Amino acid sequence: MKKTKLPQVVIVGRTNVGKSTLFNRLSENIKAIALDQEGVTRDFLSDTISWQGRSFNLVDTGGISLRRTQDPILAQARAIALSLIESADIILFVVDGKNGLVTEDREIANLLHKHGKTVFLVINKVDVKDAIENVHEFESLGFSKSCFISATHGKNIIDLLELNALR
Numbered sequence: 001m002k003k004t005k006l007p008q009v010v011i012v013g014r015t016n017v018g019k020s021t022l023f024n025r026l027s028e029n030i031k032a033i034a035l036d037q038e039g040v041t042r043d044f045l046s047d048t049i050s051w052q053g054r055s056f057n058l059v060d061t062g063g064i065s066l067r068r069t070q071d072p073i074l075a076q077a078r079a080i081a082l083s084l085i086e087s088a089d090i091i092l093f094v095v096d097g098k099n100g101l102v103t104e105d106r107e108i109a110n111l112l113h114k115h116g117k118t119v120f121l122v123i124n125k126v127d128v129k130d131a132i133e134n135v136h137e138f139e140s141l142g143f144s145k146s147c148f149i150s151a152t153h154g155k156n157i158i159d160l161l162e163l164n165a166l167r
């Protein structure tokens with residue numbers, strides 16, 4: 001029997017926004033390293049997620065920095081992330097609702113708009129009190145589909161699965 005290729009759902013965003021924490025939430029098999037420092041995920045991890053009888057391949061990437069860098073590891077992480085964006089069917093673009101919108105988010109948003117992929121904006125860390133004031137800033141990124149989550153607390157993760165990843 002011919003094996004059909006699973007939809008490829010790729011988590012992208014700048015460093016430290018909670019991509020790996022979200023990946024861990026959704027994945028029961030592997031644990032990405034989630035630490036409170038920048039650039040923790042340098043390569044990528046993937047896992048097959050099944051939800052209500054449907055499956056997709058979820059990919060966690062290292063934080064994308066579009067800034068010029070002399071660091072070969074950062075440059076390689078960026079190259080990997082960019083090629084994963086190319087291969088994605090759906091992109092989960094994670095931003096940090098605690099810190100609010102920063103220039104790097106805009107740069108990544110522009111890149112994603114250019115690629116013309118299906119993008120879901122995932123505003124994370126809304127468990128933090130101040131996040132509530134920041135979240136509307138992200139509307140200016142120009143993505144019509146968005147949701148608010150807390151990856152650490154598991155808030156709205158089911159909604160994310162139902163609304164976004166498997167459609």
Ligand SMILES: Nc1nc2c(ncn2[C@@H]2O[C@H](COP(=O)(O)OP(=O)(O)OP(=O)(O)O)[C@@H](O)[C@H]2O)c(=O)[nH]1
Nearest residue numbers: 015016017018019020021034039040041063151152
């Ligand atoms: N308050 C709060 N903190 C979070 C949430 N999700 C992640 N964090 C914290 O944010 C920090 C970064 O989380 P990671 O999951 O490593 O972030 P990342 O985007 O994978 O980082 P890189 O791989 O370095 O790009 C950690 O200290 C997490 O505990 C959340 O929903 N709420």
Ligand SMILES: [Mg+2]
Nearest residue numbers: 019020040041
């Ligand atoms: Mg990570």
